[in-house]
Amino acid sequence: MIVFKLLVVYCFLSCFLRFSAAIDSITPSHSIRDGETLVSAGGTFELGFFSPGNSKGRYLGIWYRISTDAVVWVANRETPIPNRSGVLKVTNEGDIVVLSNTETIVWSSNTSSAAKSPVVQLLDSGNLLVRDGNDNDLENFLWQSFDYPCDTLLPGMKLGKNFVTGLECSLTSSKSTENPAQGEFLLRINPHGFPQLVAMKGDKITTRAGSWNGLRFTGHPGLMPNPIFNYEFVLNEKEVYYEFTLVNSSVISRLVLSSSGILGRFTWNDRTHGWELYSTSQVDQCENYAFCGAYATCNANSSPVCTCLEGFVSKSQKHWNSVDWSDGCVRRTQLECNDGDVFQKYTGLKLPDTSSSWFNMTMSLVECEGLCLKNCSCTAYSNLDIRGEGSGCLLWFNNLNDMRVYSHGGQDLYIRLASSENDIKKKRHSSKIKQAGIIVASAILVMGIIILGVISYVRKKKLRFKGKAIRRRKEDMELPIFDLMAIANATCNFSSSNKLGEGGFGSVYKGTLQEGHVVAVKRLSKNSGQGLNEFKNEVNLIAKLQHRNLVKLLGCCIEGNEKILIYEYMPNKSLDAFIFDHTRNTLLDWRIRIQIICGIARGLLYLHQDSRLRIIHRDLKASNILLDESMNPKISDFGLARTFGGDQIEANTNRIVGTYGYMSPEYAGHGQFSIKSDVFSFGVLVLEIVSGKRNQRFCHVNDHLNLNLLGHAWRLWIEDKAMELTDQSLGNMCTLSDQVLRCVHVGLLCVQQRPEDRPDMSSVVLMLSSEILLPKPNQPGFYMEKALPEAGSSSTEREACSANEITITLLKGR
Structure with missing residues (x-):
């Protein structure tokens, strides 16, 4: 009996010692079962069985030991094992095989050459080798995982093609974060013509990094020599490949092709103990x-x-x-x-x-x-x-x-x-010189005429001149001019029963023209000191804009003191009438809300980048988003908009205009505005659409702080409770939590304090329409936190939060 007990103890200790000490290799006499692992000699990488995310399937993979979710290679990515019965073995011929509990081979390396004493070894580079145990030269391997990459490119791994063997090494995306099976995107070196790096979806190229010019790919000008990475591109009669190596061994970096086809470089941050997105292949359209x-x-x-x-x-x-x-x-x-x-x-x-x-x-x-x-x-x-x-x-x-x-x-x-x-080019240049000479020669004569013209100009009636000037601009843009009597008849003489709403510069009425066409009529206030300027803005800007997410201007009317704009009619009125109404907000399910968010983003992208002029809206808010019969959003009210030149990105003003709650910090405080000002307003809109709450009127008490909507969203985000921000009328959003969290994430990125930290709208559209990994947001602007009275204070009542939404028109920037 004693001998039997000693034998049991011996067997237990043998097994314990075998797997308690980290091993980096196995031979045919050993195996790795589910729950056991190989660890590279330096402890950088680990090999074993795992389940990605909430998947129940088991896969053999290699991952960083510092971050077990960073899986860099998967063996049986197409054939998961349904339970924890997986076994890794190496055969006497040198094949690596993965077996299920039925002893069925679910994956094999199919090593081409046989070895006398095969050894499977995991290296500190993340490479899994099959080599002959009698040969200690690691370059004389029989098979290596680096030749069969999945979605990750590691330092020292080649991406390219061997012209002698025909072996091509390329990255293939996973289907999803929970399914490592081969997805629809591919990153490869295209060997046709002069080789170039391309990303493909099926047989079509989606993005192209370009050809190598000795220093970098021509489509990656930021790929510069640096003290962290070395890049190498090799092309000869035997092979073509690209690889990167690390100059600083303390840096941990990898390239990953996401399931949406975006290539991102991630580096490990020891301070935060997490992966940070260093660069991405998709930055704009x-x-x-x-x-x-x-x-x-x-x-x-x-x-x-x-x-x-x-x-x-x-x-x-x-x-x-x-x-x-x-x-x-x-x-x-x-x-x-x-x-x-x-x-x-x-x-x-x-x-x-x-x-x-x-x-x-x-x-x-x-x-x-x-x-x-x-x-x-x-x-x-x-x-x-x-x-x-x-x-x-x-x-x-x-x-x-x-x-x-x-x-x-x-x-x-x-x-x-x-x-x-x-x-033709020379003639144009010569013509320009001649024209310049004529202009200079005529300058003196013109100056005299201008002086007389100015004197005459001052004597003319101001309103009459402005009306004619605007009418001439309308005619130049071929914008229809409507008769005042026709507009009065269409709106029942501007009857209050036809009024749709009222803003800072006038009222909007529903009208029916003589031919039966329903329109929205914006009648600028006669007492508005700024009305004429805003009128010119809307006429000059909107008449040139054509986009499905911008309201369409049909014409104008200028008679006497009347300045009227005629728009297409939006039957569902404005967005604020839905999201801030406790009854009508139930009509906005998540499908409609995300449709509205993406539509506003596309409209802003057009204004900032794709229209003839770079346009800053400066008053983007829920009441200026109109909804058509299909609940598609259309940006309206361009009275405060400003145009920029193609290369201009920001400007200053002494006159701050806009709406509290939507204005960016740099604009409200210092009069500095740019496309990033609109991005801030868009971020506020996103958070309002998700939550169903106004930023300006929202008040939440948290840890003795009064928080506005931005502050509340930020607190929930850093506490990993962002789903609590969603509008209660949406009900249970568990099945759409990823999409909701992405919208909150994008919204917080847009409302960051520093303009340079906010993404531009091309990046926002990309973030909303793909699964690209997003950077971490910083604390938003206008965090709005204020200490509340402590318990026991003489004041027993807390000051109520302000419910004012004010349109600013006369403040001076400091």
């Missing part, structure tokens, strides 16, 4: 492949973002005017071939798609130009390598696609044009 079509460049900082190259015109002007640039541009003058053509130089570009290109690594740029000129099919040329004075030759044939302009970085490109286009 110009990253979408061939967004502007052929022979056009995309510039996210200009408006519109797409521009035809010199010597090219839009292929479809109708589509171009409707903000659909996918048809691209065509040559204005056909090429003459050989000596009849010239080259136009462009700088700071992302080079076009190189899949139909030809390259030579030793030719000079002059030789490259001559070679392109001799081939009638050659459309452009460039240096292959930009290091030093440049070297190599890259030629394009057929159309030039997927180009964008960078303010910093980019590359030179020489595009072929007919020589007559160069003559």
Whole structure:
């Protein structure tokens, strides 16, 4: 009996000692069962069975020991084991196999070469090797997991293709965070033409990092030499690949292709014990492949973002005017071939798609130009390598696609044009010089005329002149002019029964024109000192804007002191009539609310980036969001809007206008406004739509603090209780919690205190429409916290929160 007990104890201790000490390798005589793991020698990586998220399936994977949710490789990603019966073994021939409880092989490495004494070893690089135990040289492996990546690229892992063996290493997205099976997105080096890095959905390219120019991919100007990472691109007759290595071993970094197709670089932060998004591949719409079509460049900082190259015109002007640039541009003058053509130089570009290109690594740029000129099919040329004075030759044939302009970085490109286009350019330049001479010569004469004109101008009646000036602008924009009598008849002489609402600059009435068309009539107040300026703004801005999420201006009326605007009629009136009404808010289910949020975002993106002028609304609020019969949102009331030039991003004013509760801190306090001011207002709107509460009238007592809606949302966020913010009329939102939390997350990013921390609207639209990982928000502006009277204080009543919503028109910026 004693001998039996000793034997049991011995067996138990043997098993305990075997797996209590971390091991990094196994042989055919050992195995790893579910619950046991391999740990790399330095303790960086661990291999074992896991279940992602709430999934019940079990997978064999490799993860960082500091963060078990950061799985970098999965073996049986297509065939999960339904229970905890999985076993990892290595066969005598050197195959790694994953078995289920039925001893069925659910995954195998299919090692091509046999080993006499096979060993499976997990390295500190995260690479899983099969090698011969008699050979200690780790480079002589028989199989490695680095050759079969999943959705993560680790330092030292190659992304590319071996031309000898045909093996291609590419990243494939997972289907979701809970299903590591291969998704629909792929990141690979496209070897056709001059190799380039592309992301694909199925067989279509979604984004393109571009070709390598010796320092970086041309579509990633920010990929600069730095003390943290080394980047390398290798191209020879045997293989092509890209890899990165870490200069500083204390840095932990990985590239991940998300289930939505976005490539993000994550670095580990020891201070916060979490992963932080270092960079992302999708930052604006110009990253979408061939967004502007052929022979056009995309510039996210200009408006519109797409521009035809010199010597090219839009292929479809109708589509171009409707903000659909996918048809691209065509040559204005056909090429003459050989000596009849010239080259136009462009700088700071992302080079076009190189899949139909030809390259030579030793030719000079002059030789490259001559070679392109001799081939009638050659459309452009460039240096292959930009290091030093440049070297190599890259030629394009057929159309030039997927180009964008960078303010910093980019590359030179020489595009072929007919020589007559160069003559046109010279004539234009000469014409400009002549025109300048005529202007200077006429200046003295004009000055005298101007002085007489000013004297005459002052004597004219101010209102009459303003009316005529506005009428001339209307006629220039071909905006219909309505007769005052017709408008009075349509609104029953501006009857109070037809009044839809009243704002700071006048009233809005429902009207029915003689032909039966229902319209909304905005009658500016005669006593408004600012009415004429706001009227000019709306006329000049809205008449040029065409977007499904902007209210449409149908015409105007100017007679005597009357200044009237006629809009399309919105049967559901404004958003505030729904979300802040305890009865009507039940009509807004989550599907409609997210539809409204995304629609407002698209409308703002158009104003900030895609319209002819960069427009800052400055008074975005719930009452200025109108709803059509399908509850689609339309941004209205452009009386306070300002226009910017294509490269202007901010301005100052001494006259602060807008609505408390929606104004950004820098604008309310100092008169500084920009597109980020509208982003702040949008963030407030998002939180109001989610919660059903007004920011300005909201008051919540929390830890002896009076919090407005922004402060309350922030407190719930940092306490991981953000779902408590949702409107009670929405009921149980468990099934849509991810979407609701994403909206709250985006809203908090938009209302951050510092304008530079807030995303632009192109990023906001991307955040709302994809599963891209979002950065952490900082504390919002106007946090509005105030200490309450302590218990035992002589004051037994707490001061009520203000319920005023004030439109500011006369405050002075400090």
